[in-house]
Amino acid sequence: MTQRVVVTGASSGIGAATVRRFAELGWDTVAVARREDKLRALAAETGAHVIVCDVTDEDAVARMADEVRATGGASGLVNNAGGALGTESVETALNDEWRRMFEVNVIGLRNVTAALLPVLREATLAAPAADAGAAADGVDAEHGWASIMNLTSTAGLAAYAGGGGYNAAKYAAHAVTEVLRLELAGEPIRVMELAPGLVHTEEFTLNRLRGDAAAAVKPYENVTPLTAEDVARVLVGAFEQAPHVNQDLIVLRPVAQSSVFNTHRGPLAARG
Numbered sequence: 001m002t003q004r005v006v007v008t009g010a011s012s013g014i015g016a017a018t019v020r021r022f023a024e025l026g027w028d029t030v031a032v033a034r035r036e037d038k039l040r041a042l043a044a045e046t047g048a049h050v051i052v053c054d055v056t057d058e059d060a061v062a063r064m065a066d067e068v069r070a071t072g073g074a075s076g077l078v079n080n081a082g083g084a085l086g087t088e089s090v091e092t093a094l095n096d097e098w099r100r101m102f103e104v105n106v107i108g109l110r111n112v113t114a115a116l117l118p119v120l121r122e123a124t125l126a127a128p129a130a131d132a133g134a135a136a137d138g139v140d141a142e143h144g145w146a147s148i149m150n151l152t153s154t155a156g157l158a159a160y161a162g163g164g165g166y167n168a169a170k171y172a173a174h175a176v177t178e179v180l181r182l183e184l185a186g187e188p189i190r191v192m193e194l195a196p197g198l199v200h201t202e203e204f205t206l207n208r209l210r211g212d213a214a215a216a217v218k219p220y221e222n223v224t225p226l227t228a229e230d231v232a233r234v235l236v237g238a239f240e241q242a243p244h245v246n247q248d249l250i251v252l253r254p255v256a257q258s259s260v261f262n263t264h265r266g267p268l269a270a271r272g
């Protein structure tokens with residue numbers, strides 16, 4: 001049986017790279033986002049099943065889950081849709097942007113998780129996928145397994161000035177991930193979290209800085225950041241582990257970034 005995974009925020013950046021990586025490794029994929037043209041282009045390349053859906057719209061998410069079930073179900077979910085808006089201080093921030101960040105990074109994650117959990121459970125009732133590693137490892141081969149991966153951020157683990165609303169939203173997504181793992185204890189469903197540091201994707205910083213292209217290149221100057229493909233390889237690698245192995249929290253940074261506050265600019269060189 002081929003494994004099938006739903007990836008939200010698949011129209012660009014880390015989500016699109018994740019769909020490509022899953023497809024390369026033989027997984028069936030369902031690509032979810034709001035921009036249909038981008039999803040269709042990705043589908044032409046990868047064979048992904050496309051579902052146009054705003055994850056903050058509960059009714060649309062329910063319809064998306066129905067379509068996932070009707071077209072073959074899923075044993076994997078990647079909650080990747082999200083993003084940042086603004087770099088203002090707490091004092092000067094725009095509440096509307098904070099609400100939108102909370103809506104997509106937290107409520108959206110909850111909407112999709114709640115709607116797809118019954119579908120993921122159905123996958124656990126089926127015989128394990130041949131490539132899922134359960135039988136090979138001598139682990140319980142009587143049932144299938146399911147996996148959830150939430151994309152948070154190092155901004156969900158360490159606060160920084162100007163991070164306000166994004167920090168708050170990603171800390172919340174981190175907390176929700178931990179709660180979910182506790183609530184699903186006893187079920188063959190692993191709950192994982194990937195918290196990347198600096199990743200150079202085309203749209204993330206551009207959106208954060210409200211389309212200011214000149215400012216949006218600055219964080220990536222004189223440094224080798226992670227690429228979307230780097231993140232996708234690690235993310236999909238976690239799904240490829242034997243299904244009883246749960247990588248609870250993966251923190252992923254470029255070597256040049258030793259913490260949220262320390263990004264080395266310029267060449268890296270051994271101290272002689």
Ligand SMILES: NC(=O)c1ccc[n+]([C@@H]2O[C@H](COP(=O)([O-])OP(=O)(O)OC[C@H]3O[C@@H](n4cnc5c(N)ncnc54)[C@H](OP(=O)(O)O)[C@@H]3O)[C@@H](O)[C@H]2O)c1
Nearest residue numbers: 009011012013014034035054055081082083153199201204
């Ligand atoms: N880039 C970084 O440095 C970095 C670092 C750490 C964590 N992250 C996190 O990693 C994830 C992906 O980031 P990225 O860099 O790949 O950014 P990105 O290219 O801006 O991707 C964000 C994706 O989310 C989708 N999305 C946004 N709002 C949505 C909604 N309401 N409903 C459905 N889809 C929605 C967007 O598609 P549509 O507009 O088509 O809907 C897009 O595909 C985000 O959660 C981000 O917070 C990024």
